[in-house]
Amino acid sequence: MPVDLPIYMDNLATTRVDPLVLNDMLPYFADRFGNAASRTHEFGWTAESAVEDAREQTASILNATPKEIVFTSGATESSNLAIKGVAQANQSRGSHIITQVTEHHATLDSCVALERHGFEVTVLLVDEHGLIDLDQLADTIRDDTILVTLMVANNEVGTIQPLNEIGRICADRGILFHTDAAQAIGKVPIDVDAMQIDLLSLSGHKFYGPKGVGALYVRNRPRPQVIAQMDGGGHERGLRSGTMNVPGIVGLGSACRYAQSELDSEADRVRDLRDSLEAALTTQLDGTHLNGHPDRRLDGNLNLSFEGVDGESLLMGLKDIALSSGSACTSASLEPSYVLRAMGVPKELAQSSTRFGLGRFNTAEEVEYVTGRVVEEVNRLREISPRYRSAT
Numbered sequence: 001m002p003v004d005l006p007i008y009m010d011n012l013a014t015t016r017v018d019p020l021v022l023n024d025m026l027p028y029f030a031d032r033f034g035n036a037a038s039r040t041h042e043f044g045w046t047a048e049s050a051v052e053d054a055r056e057q058t059a060s061i062l063n064a065t066p067k068e069i070v071f072t073s074g075a076t077e078s079s080n081l082a083i084k085g086v087a088q089a090n091q092s093r094g095s096h097i098i099t100q101v102t103e104h105h106a107t108l109d110s111c112v113a114l115e116r117h118g119f120e121v122t123v124l125l126v127d128e129h130g131l132i133d134l135d136q137l138a139d140t141i142r143d144d145t146i147l148v149t150l151m152v153a154n155n156e157v158g159t160i161q162p163l164n165e166i167g168r169i170c171a172d173r174g175i176l177f178h179t180d181a182a183q184a185i186g187k188v189p190i191d192v193d194a195m196q197i198d199l200l201s202l203s204g205h206k207f208y209g210p211k212g213v214g215a216l217y218v219r220n221r222p223r224p225q226v227i228a229q230m231d232g233g234g235h236e237r238g239l240r241s242g243t244m245n246v247p248g249i250v251g252l253g254s255a256c257r258y259a260q261s262e263l264d265s266e267a268d269r270v271r272d273l274r275d276s277l278e279a280a281l282t283t284q285l286d287g288t289h290l291n292g293h294p295d296r297r298l299d300g301n302l303n304l305s306f307e308g309v310d311g312e313s314l315l316m317g318l319k320d321i322a323l324s325s326g327s328a329c330t331s332a333s334l335e336p337s338y339v340l341r342a343m344g345v346p347k348e349l350a351q352s353s354t355r356f357g358l359g360r361f362n363t364a365e366e367v368e369y370v371t372g373r374v375v376e377e378v379n380r381l382r383e384i385s386p387r388y389r390s391a392t
Protein backbone atom coordinates (compact mmCIF):
# COMPACT_ATOMS: atom_id res chain seq x y z
CA MET A 1 0.00 0.00 0.00
CA PRO A 2 1.45 3.42 -0.91
CA VAL A 3 1.98 5.89 1.91
CA ASP A 4 0.92 9.53 1.95
CA LEU A 5 3.83 11.96 2.20
CA PRO A 6 5.03 13.66 4.28
CA ILE A 7 4.75 11.12 7.08
CA TYR A 8 4.13 12.50 10.55
CA MET A 9 6.27 10.66 13.11
CA ASP A 10 6.74 13.41 15.69
CA ASN A 11 3.87 12.53 18.02
CA LEU A 12 5.77 13.51 21.16
CA ALA A 13 5.84 17.14 19.98
CA THR A 14 2.14 17.24 19.24
CA THR A 15 -0.58 15.03 17.81
CA ARG A 16 -3.31 15.39 15.22
CA VAL A 17 -6.73 16.07 16.73
CA ASP A 18 -8.56 12.77 16.39
CA PRO A 19 -11.45 13.26 13.91
CA LEU A 20 -13.82 11.83 16.54
CA VAL A 21 -12.63 14.47 19.02
CA LEU A 22 -12.99 17.23 16.43
CA ASN A 23 -16.51 16.08 15.72
CA ASP A 24 -17.40 16.39 19.41
CA MET A 25 -15.93 19.91 19.53
CA LEU A 26 -17.53 21.45 16.45
CA PRO A 27 -21.00 22.25 17.84
CA TYR A 28 -19.37 24.33 20.60
CA PHE A 29 -17.93 26.74 18.03
CA ALA A 30 -21.33 27.14 16.38
CA ASP A 31 -24.85 26.65 17.82
CA ARG A 32 -23.63 25.96 21.35
CA PHE A 33 -21.35 28.99 21.67
CA GLY A 34 -22.48 30.09 25.12
CA ASN A 35 -20.30 31.31 27.98
CA ALA A 36 -20.14 28.56 30.62
CA ALA A 37 -20.37 31.27 33.30
CA SER A 38 -23.70 32.66 31.98
CA ARG A 39 -26.26 31.53 34.53
CA THR A 40 -29.32 33.25 33.10
CA HIS A 41 -30.07 31.40 29.86
CA GLU A 42 -30.01 28.17 27.90
CA PHE A 43 -26.80 29.05 25.99
CA GLY A 44 -24.83 29.30 29.22
CA TRP A 45 -26.40 26.18 30.73
CA THR A 46 -25.55 24.12 27.63
CA ALA A 47 -21.92 25.26 27.72
CA GLU A 48 -21.66 24.68 31.46
CA SER A 49 -23.05 21.19 31.20
CA ALA A 50 -20.57 20.34 28.44
CA VAL A 51 -17.71 21.63 30.61
CA GLU A 52 -18.91 19.51 33.53
CA ASP A 53 -19.10 16.40 31.32
CA ALA A 54 -15.53 17.06 30.20
CA ARG A 55 -14.49 17.53 33.82
CA GLU A 56 -15.84 14.06 34.63
CA GLN A 57 -14.08 12.50 31.62
CA THR A 58 -10.80 14.18 32.56
CA ALA A 59 -11.11 13.11 36.19
CA SER A 60 -11.92 9.58 35.17
CA ILE A 61 -8.68 8.95 33.27
CA LEU A 62 -6.78 9.85 36.47
CA ASN A 63 -9.09 8.03 38.92
CA ALA A 64 -9.84 11.47 40.37
CA THR A 65 -13.12 13.26 41.10
CA PRO A 66 -14.48 16.12 38.95
CA LYS A 67 -14.01 18.79 41.61
CA GLU A 68 -10.26 18.04 41.58
CA ILE A 69 -9.88 19.19 37.95
CA VAL A 70 -8.88 22.79 37.06
CA PHE A 71 -8.95 23.55 33.33
CA THR A 72 -6.01 25.57 32.00
CA SER A 73 -4.37 26.45 28.68
CA GLY A 74 -2.03 23.44 28.79
CA ALA A 75 0.65 21.68 30.76
CA THR A 76 2.94 24.72 30.85
CA GLU A 77 0.30 26.76 32.63
CA SER A 78 -0.68 23.84 34.88
CA SER A 79 2.90 23.33 36.04
CA ASN A 80 3.42 27.05 36.62
CA LEU A 81 0.24 27.12 38.69
CA ALA A 82 1.15 24.00 40.66
CA ILE A 83 4.78 24.88 41.38
CA LYS A 84 4.54 28.63 41.93
CA GLY A 85 1.09 28.37 43.50
CA VAL A 86 2.14 25.75 46.05
CA ALA A 87 5.41 27.51 46.82
CA GLN A 88 3.77 30.87 47.43
CA ALA A 89 1.01 29.37 49.57
CA ASN A 90 3.34 27.28 51.73
CA GLN A 91 6.12 29.78 52.32
CA SER A 92 5.51 29.77 56.07
CA ARG A 93 6.24 26.02 56.17
CA GLY A 94 9.48 26.14 54.20
CA SER A 95 11.19 27.21 51.03
CA HIS A 96 12.84 24.06 49.66
CA ILE A 97 11.71 22.40 46.40
CA ILE A 98 13.03 19.23 44.74
CA THR A 99 12.99 18.53 41.00
CA GLN A 100 15.29 16.76 38.54
CA VAL A 101 17.49 17.71 35.65
CA THR A 102 15.55 16.28 32.67
CA GLU A 103 12.23 17.98 33.47
CA HIS A 104 10.46 20.05 30.82
CA HIS A 105 11.31 23.77 30.77
CA ALA A 106 7.85 24.55 32.16
CA THR A 107 8.99 22.93 35.42
CA LEU A 108 12.65 23.95 35.41
CA ASP A 109 11.92 27.58 34.59
CA SER A 110 9.14 27.80 37.19
CA CYS A 111 11.73 26.63 39.73
CA VAL A 112 14.28 29.17 38.50
CA ALA A 113 11.67 31.92 38.85
CA LEU A 114 11.08 30.83 42.45
CA GLU A 115 14.81 30.86 43.20
CA ARG A 116 14.80 34.55 42.32
CA HIS A 117 12.22 34.97 45.10
CA GLY A 118 14.27 33.28 47.78
CA PHE A 119 13.26 29.63 47.33
CA GLU A 120 15.93 26.96 47.29
CA VAL A 121 15.75 24.28 44.58
CA THR A 122 17.56 20.94 44.55
CA VAL A 123 17.89 19.44 41.07
CA LEU A 124 18.37 15.66 41.24
CA LEU A 125 20.64 14.02 38.68
CA VAL A 126 19.72 11.01 36.53
CA ASP A 127 21.54 7.85 35.50
CA GLU A 128 22.47 6.91 31.93
CA HIS A 129 18.88 5.81 31.27
CA GLY A 130 17.35 9.01 32.59
CA LEU A 131 16.09 7.58 35.89
CA ILE A 132 16.40 9.37 39.22
CA ASP A 133 17.80 7.57 42.28
CA LEU A 134 15.08 6.97 44.88
CA ASP A 135 17.51 6.85 47.82
CA GLN A 136 18.90 10.17 46.72
CA LEU A 137 15.38 11.60 46.59
CA ALA A 138 14.68 10.39 50.13
CA ASP A 139 18.00 11.80 51.37
CA THR A 140 17.34 15.17 49.75
CA ILE A 141 14.05 15.76 51.56
CA ARG A 142 14.51 18.18 54.47
CA ASP A 143 12.31 19.62 57.20
CA ASP A 144 11.74 22.73 55.11
CA THR A 145 10.93 20.85 51.85
CA ILE A 146 7.47 21.88 50.65
CA LEU A 147 7.21 20.32 47.18
CA VAL A 148 8.65 17.51 45.06
CA THR A 149 8.01 17.96 41.32
CA LEU A 150 9.05 15.02 39.11
CA MET A 151 7.66 14.11 35.70
CA VAL A 152 6.07 10.78 34.76
CA ALA A 153 7.69 10.38 31.34
CA ASN A 154 10.33 12.42 29.57
CA ASN A 155 9.46 14.09 26.27
CA GLU A 156 12.80 13.41 24.55
CA VAL A 157 13.82 9.91 25.56
CA GLY A 158 10.52 8.63 26.97
CA THR A 159 12.02 7.34 30.23
CA ILE A 160 9.27 6.60 32.79
CA GLN A 161 10.11 7.44 36.43
CA PRO A 162 9.06 5.10 39.27
CA LEU A 163 5.94 7.07 40.19
CA ASN A 164 4.57 4.67 42.80
CA GLU A 165 7.80 4.76 44.78
CA ILE A 166 8.16 8.54 44.45
CA GLY A 167 4.58 8.99 45.65
CA ARG A 168 5.20 6.71 48.63
CA ILE A 169 8.39 8.54 49.66
CA CYS A 170 6.63 11.93 49.48
CA ALA A 171 3.53 10.71 51.33
CA ASP A 172 5.63 9.09 54.10
CA ARG A 173 7.37 12.39 54.68
CA GLY A 174 4.23 14.52 54.28
CA ILE A 175 5.60 16.40 51.26
CA LEU A 176 3.36 17.56 48.41
CA PHE A 177 4.05 15.72 45.14
CA HIS A 178 3.40 17.33 41.75
CA THR A 179 3.96 15.44 38.50
CA ASP A 180 4.11 16.61 34.89
CA ALA A 181 2.12 13.90 33.11
CA ALA A 182 1.92 15.63 29.71
CA GLN A 183 3.62 12.72 27.94
CA ALA A 184 1.95 10.00 29.99
CA ILE A 185 -1.78 10.57 29.67
CA GLY A 186 -3.35 8.09 27.29
CA LYS A 187 -0.14 6.05 27.17
CA VAL A 188 0.68 5.05 30.76
CA PRO A 189 -2.08 4.16 33.26
CA ILE A 190 -2.25 6.86 35.94
CA ASP A 191 -4.06 6.54 39.25
CA VAL A 192 -3.61 9.60 41.45
CA ASP A 193 -4.72 7.70 44.55
CA ALA A 194 -2.57 4.60 44.09
CA MET A 195 0.41 6.79 43.12
CA GLN A 196 -0.26 9.28 45.95
CA ILE A 197 -0.06 12.27 43.61
CA ASP A 198 -1.23 15.65 44.99
CA LEU A 199 -1.03 17.71 41.79
CA LEU A 200 -0.73 16.64 38.14
CA SER A 201 -0.33 18.57 34.88
CA LEU A 202 -1.71 17.34 31.56
CA SER A 203 -2.08 18.74 28.05
CA GLY A 204 -4.72 18.06 25.38
CA HIS A 205 -2.52 18.21 22.29
CA LYS A 206 -0.21 15.42 23.41
CA PHE A 207 -2.95 12.80 23.16
CA TYR A 208 -5.13 13.66 20.15
CA GLY A 209 -6.96 16.61 21.71
CA PRO A 210 -6.67 20.29 20.75
CA LYS A 211 -3.78 22.66 21.50
CA GLY A 212 -4.16 25.40 24.07
CA VAL A 213 -6.10 23.37 26.60
CA GLY A 214 -5.01 21.26 29.54
CA ALA A 215 -5.75 20.64 33.17
CA LEU A 216 -4.25 20.66 36.62
CA TYR A 217 -5.39 17.95 39.01
CA VAL A 218 -5.42 19.24 42.61
CA ARG A 219 -6.16 16.62 45.29
CA ASN A 220 -9.26 17.34 47.31
CA ARG A 221 -8.58 15.46 50.54
CA PRO A 222 -6.37 16.87 51.88
CA ARG A 223 -6.46 19.85 49.54
CA PRO A 224 -3.06 21.53 49.13
CA GLN A 225 -2.93 25.29 49.47
CA VAL A 226 -2.39 26.80 46.01
CA ILE A 227 -2.28 30.51 45.14
CA ALA A 228 -3.82 31.41 41.78
CA GLN A 229 -1.49 32.86 39.17
CA MET A 230 -4.30 34.56 37.22
CA ASP A 231 -6.57 37.10 38.87
CA GLY A 232 -10.05 37.86 37.60
CA GLY A 233 -13.53 36.47 37.75
CA GLY A 234 -12.66 33.60 40.09
CA HIS A 235 -13.43 30.75 37.68
CA GLU A 236 -12.34 27.18 38.50
CA ARG A 237 -12.81 27.61 42.27
CA GLY A 238 -10.69 30.71 42.17
CA LEU A 239 -7.66 28.88 40.83
CA ARG A 240 -7.86 29.95 37.19
CA SER A 241 -9.79 33.04 36.22
CA GLY A 242 -10.75 33.61 32.61
CA THR A 243 -13.67 32.67 30.35
CA MET A 244 -13.62 28.94 29.80
CA ASN A 245 -12.39 27.60 26.46
CA VAL A 246 -15.54 25.53 26.00
CA PRO A 247 -14.76 23.86 22.62
CA GLY A 248 -11.22 23.11 23.80
CA ILE A 249 -12.41 21.69 27.09
CA VAL A 250 -14.98 19.54 25.29
CA GLY A 251 -12.13 18.29 23.08
CA LEU A 252 -9.94 17.54 26.09
CA GLY A 253 -12.71 15.53 27.73
CA SER A 254 -13.40 13.68 24.51
CA ALA A 255 -9.67 12.93 24.04
CA CYS A 256 -9.59 11.51 27.59
CA ARG A 257 -12.60 9.32 26.89
CA TYR A 258 -11.12 7.81 23.71
CA ALA A 259 -7.67 7.44 25.27
CA GLN A 260 -9.09 5.63 28.26
CA SER A 261 -11.17 3.20 26.23
CA GLU A 262 -8.24 2.41 23.90
CA LEU A 263 -5.35 2.59 26.37
CA ASP A 264 -4.22 -1.04 26.36
CA SER A 265 -4.90 -1.92 22.74
CA GLU A 266 -3.34 1.29 21.48
CA ALA A 267 -0.26 0.83 23.67
CA ASP A 268 0.27 -2.66 22.25
CA ARG A 269 -0.15 -1.52 18.67
CA VAL A 270 2.15 1.49 19.01
CA ARG A 271 4.78 -0.58 20.85
CA ASP A 272 4.76 -3.20 18.09
CA LEU A 273 5.31 -0.50 15.46
CA ARG A 274 8.08 1.11 17.51
CA ASP A 275 9.77 -2.23 18.17
CA SER A 276 9.76 -3.16 14.51
CA LEU A 277 11.23 0.24 13.57
CA GLU A 278 13.90 -0.14 16.25
CA ALA A 279 14.76 -3.69 15.18
CA ALA A 280 14.93 -2.78 11.51
CA LEU A 281 17.13 0.28 12.01
CA THR A 282 19.53 -1.35 14.46
CA THR A 283 20.03 -4.44 12.29
CA GLN A 284 20.45 -2.51 9.06
CA LEU A 285 22.75 0.20 10.46
CA ASP A 286 25.92 -0.25 12.51
CA GLY A 287 26.87 2.31 15.13
CA THR A 288 23.30 2.93 16.30
CA HIS A 289 22.77 3.88 19.96
CA LEU A 290 19.48 3.91 21.86
CA ASN A 291 18.97 6.96 24.10
CA GLY A 292 16.70 6.30 27.06
CA HIS A 293 15.75 3.25 29.04
CA PRO A 294 15.63 -0.05 27.11
CA ASP A 295 12.16 -0.92 28.44
CA ARG A 296 10.97 1.61 31.04
CA ARG A 297 9.97 4.08 28.36
CA LEU A 298 6.97 5.34 26.40
CA ASP A 299 5.68 2.88 23.83
CA GLY A 300 5.80 5.41 20.99
CA ASN A 301 9.28 6.73 21.72
CA LEU A 302 12.44 5.77 19.84
CA ASN A 303 15.41 8.08 20.33
CA LEU A 304 18.47 6.95 18.38
CA SER A 305 21.93 8.35 17.72
CA PHE A 306 23.73 7.29 14.54
CA GLU A 307 27.52 7.48 14.84
CA GLY A 308 29.07 9.98 12.44
CA VAL A 309 25.74 11.56 11.49
CA ASP A 310 24.61 15.03 12.52
CA GLY A 311 20.95 14.96 13.60
CA GLU A 312 20.07 18.23 11.89
CA SER A 313 21.65 17.10 8.60
CA LEU A 314 19.75 13.83 8.78
CA LEU A 315 16.42 15.62 9.20
CA MET A 316 17.33 18.00 6.34
CA GLY A 317 17.74 14.98 4.11
CA LEU A 318 14.43 13.52 5.27
CA LYS A 319 12.00 16.23 4.18
CA ASP A 320 9.35 13.60 3.51
CA ILE A 321 9.31 12.51 7.18
CA ALA A 322 8.52 14.64 10.25
CA LEU A 323 10.93 13.75 13.07
CA SER A 324 12.74 15.68 15.82
CA SER A 325 16.42 16.05 16.49
CA GLY A 326 17.48 16.71 20.06
CA SER A 327 14.34 18.31 21.40
CA ALA A 328 11.75 20.41 19.62
CA CYS A 329 11.91 22.82 22.54
CA THR A 330 15.63 23.47 22.18
CA SER A 331 16.06 22.97 18.44
CA ALA A 332 16.24 26.74 18.00
CA SER A 333 19.66 26.51 19.62
CA LEU A 334 22.51 24.41 18.30
CA GLU A 335 23.49 23.18 21.75
CA PRO A 336 23.00 19.43 22.15
CA SER A 337 20.00 18.44 24.22
CA TYR A 338 20.35 19.06 27.98
CA VAL A 339 18.42 15.86 28.58
CA LEU A 340 20.94 13.71 26.72
CA ARG A 341 23.88 15.55 28.27
CA ALA A 342 22.42 14.94 31.76
CA MET A 343 22.30 11.23 30.92
CA GLY A 344 26.00 11.35 30.08
CA VAL A 345 25.57 10.89 26.33
CA PRO A 346 28.80 12.18 24.70
CA LYS A 347 28.41 15.46 22.84
CA GLU A 348 28.93 13.93 19.39
CA LEU A 349 26.25 11.31 19.91
CA ALA A 350 23.89 13.82 21.53
CA GLN A 351 24.23 15.99 18.44
CA SER A 352 23.24 13.00 16.35
CA SER A 353 20.10 12.18 18.33
CA THR A 354 16.93 11.65 16.32
CA ARG A 355 13.54 11.19 17.95
CA PHE A 356 10.89 9.04 16.31
CA GLY A 357 7.49 9.61 17.92
CA LEU A 358 4.97 6.98 16.91
CA GLY A 359 1.29 7.38 17.58
CA ARG A 360 -2.30 6.45 16.94
CA PHE A 361 -2.28 7.23 13.22
CA ASN A 362 1.00 5.62 12.17
CA THR A 363 0.90 2.42 10.11
CA ALA A 364 3.18 -0.54 9.42
CA GLU A 365 3.60 0.72 5.84
CA GLU A 366 4.87 4.05 7.17
CA VAL A 367 7.35 2.26 9.45
CA GLU A 368 8.63 0.34 6.46
CA TYR A 369 9.01 3.51 4.38
CA VAL A 370 10.72 5.39 7.22
CA THR A 371 13.15 2.50 7.76
CA GLY A 372 14.17 2.51 4.10
CA ARG A 373 14.64 6.28 3.94
CA VAL A 374 16.57 6.55 7.22
CA VAL A 375 18.94 3.71 6.25
CA GLU A 376 19.51 5.32 2.86
CA GLU A 377 20.14 8.79 4.31
CA VAL A 378 22.38 7.65 7.18
CA ASN A 379 24.52 5.68 4.72
CA ARG A 380 24.71 8.65 2.35
CA LEU A 381 25.79 11.04 5.13
CA ARG A 382 28.37 8.58 6.40
CA GLU A 383 29.82 8.20 2.92
CA ILE A 384 30.45 11.92 2.60
CA SER A 385 31.79 12.21 6.17
CA PRO A 386 35.59 11.84 6.07
CA ARG A 387 35.71 11.52 9.83
CA TYR A 388 33.30 8.61 9.95
CA ARG A 389 35.03 6.77 7.07
CA SER A 390 38.46 7.10 8.60
CA ALA A 391 37.10 5.79 11.93
CA THR A 392 35.78 2.57 10.39
Ligand SMILES: *Cc1c(COP(=O)(O)O)cnc(C)c1O
Pocket residue numbers: 012073074075076077104106151153154155180181182183202203204205206212213214
Ligand atom coordinates in the same frame (compact mmCIF):
# COMPACT_ATOMS: atom_id res chain seq x y z
C1 LIG B 1 4.43 19.29 25.83
C2 LIG B 1 4.89 19.19 27.23
C3 LIG B 1 4.67 20.21 28.14
C4 LIG B 1 3.99 21.51 27.75
O1 LIG B 1 2.65 21.34 27.46
P1 LIG B 1 1.84 22.49 26.70
O2 LIG B 1 0.43 22.08 26.86
O3 LIG B 1 2.30 22.46 25.29
O4 LIG B 1 2.13 23.76 27.40
C5 LIG B 1 5.12 20.05 29.42
N1 LIG B 1 5.75 18.93 29.80
C6 LIG B 1 5.99 17.92 28.95
C7 LIG B 1 6.67 16.70 29.44
C8 LIG B 1 5.56 18.01 27.64
O5 LIG B 1 5.81 17.01 26.80
